[in-house]
Amino acid sequence: MNAPTTPSLAQDMRLALLRSDPALSHFDPLPRIIANDSFANGHCGWSQLIGNYQGDLDTMLPGYAQHSSAMLSTLSHWDSGSHGGMNSSYALKIATKPVAGARNVAIKRHTFRKRGPIRLEAYVTFKPEANELKLSETDVRSFGFLFDLQGGDQDGDAMRVMPHLRFLNAENGVHTQKWQFKQQTSDIKPMGADDKIVSHDHLNPNDWQDLPGGEQRLCYNEIPTKVNWTYLCFDFDLKTMKATGFRCNDRVFDLSGFESIKMPAMKNLWCMLNICLFAETDTNKRAFLYVDSVCLSGDF
Amino acid sequence: MLPENITAIVTRNETWTGTTASEPFEAGWAKEAVFFVRALKEPSGTPGKGSVEISPDGIHWIAEGTEFTLPAARDAIAVARITHFGNWLRVRAQLDDGAHCTVLVTLHLKA
Structure with missing residues (x-):
């Protein structure tokens, strides 16, 4: 008779398999991998975040109207050629327009099976367009990520919950370098007259708050065409709808002061689990967020 | 694995x-x-000239050689097919003074 597999043995085996798999060993996923996106394999379902509209594209809120499609990039530079990604030639590139304050957002849309812990991990880097022969370290305003979540249709406590975190690299030329979150979205505006579609610009520039203890100096490197990949890990519990952990490289941040944007549940978004990645520019120069790989995992 | 293709707006x-x-x-x-260029609204003035540009670095641009006329009516579509372009692509447009065209530019890419 075979001895039953003990939980610790199963965990050890799982960890050994993860650590020996080059495609996963740079992540620390929870037991179920929902998506493991390496952009050498294509766009992996990441598309542009388009704003809501009805009847006419002119009804789209301006914050969304500026968005465009993300692209597969080799981080091609005028002086040194292609930089490439961590494990392949390619990364996903989210590029703003060359207008101070402009932003662009890529999104991947899921639903969840169970309200439990989820983890978002990614390797990213950011740079401005290298069109000046100077460091340009304050040209990118920020990069960041968010979840867009809503409970199931039978959940009595269902809310729409949107945890946001951004690295405010610079603002109005000041090299601030700190993590921020936000609890407020914009006014919710109807699109059209029949009360079916609404829109709100949750990434509007207002209402960002400093994460307590959230100052961090990242590796930017010495000229605009040298990049280094940065590790992000964000934990969220869908059961309590609370953020439970955030790590960036060697720093683990206290989220006791963190809160999400919350609003009443919307009528078509049950079990929604969306991820957004975004970039903002501080100057009239394009800001680029490059994403080497993303892993979304859960414990269910 | 199937070859990658993407529709980018x-x-x-x-x-x-x-x-x-x-x-x-x-x-x-x-x-x-x-490249597809569709007029979302009725254009005004003489239809402009469109062309495809390529670039060594995404900063400096040069004509690829493909040229087309921008759409002359709402929902009309102009098209440009390109097969040898390196890495960077964009569409350039030139319209006469007073002319305008509200566009949707769709880029189909195929490995």
Whole structure:
């Protein structure tokens, strides 16, 4: 008779398999991998975040109207050629327009099976367009990520919950370098007259708050065409709808002061689990967020 | 694995006047590209000239050689097919003084 597999043995085996798999060993996923996106394999379902509209594209809120499609990039530079990604030639590139304050957002849309812990991990880097022969370290305003979540249709406590975190690299030329979150979205505006579609610009520039203890100096490197990949890990519990952990490289941040944007549940978004990645520019120069790989995992 | 292809919306509901261009797009993984330019509203004035541009770096641009006429009516579509472009692509447009065209620029890329 075979001895039953003990939980610790199963965990050890799982960890050994993860650590020996080059495609996963740079992540620390929870037991179920929902998506493991390496952009050498294509766009992996990441598309542009388009704003809501009805009847006419002119009804789209301006914050969304500026968005465009993300692209597969080799981080091609005028002086040194292609930089490439961590494990392949390619990364996903989210590029703003060359207008101070402009932003662009890529999104991947899921639903969840169970309200439990989820983890978002990614390797990213950011740079401005290298069109000046100077460091340009304050040209990118920020990069960041968010979840867009809503409970199931039978959940009595269902809310729409949107945890946001951004690295405010610079603002109005000041090299601030700190993590921020936000609890407020914009006014919710109807699109059209029949009360079916609404829109709100949750990434509007207002209402960002400093994460307590959230100052961090990242590796930017010495000229605009040298990049280094940065590790992000964000934990969220869908059961309590609370953020439970955030790590960036060697720093683990206290989220006791963190809160999400919350609003009443919307009528078509049950079990929604969306991820957004975004970039903002501080100057009239394009800001680029490059994403080497993303892993979304859960414990269910 | 099936070959990658993507439909990218590089310009949406923007009104082009004078000399303008779509945002730079990296497409080095693709062997073929097709730009579609659709007029979302009734254009005004003489239809402008469109052309495809390529670039060594996404900063400096040069004509690829493909040229087309911008759409002359609402929902009309102009098209440009490109098969040899390196990495960077964009569409350039030139319209006469007073002319304008509100466009949707769709880029199809195929490995």
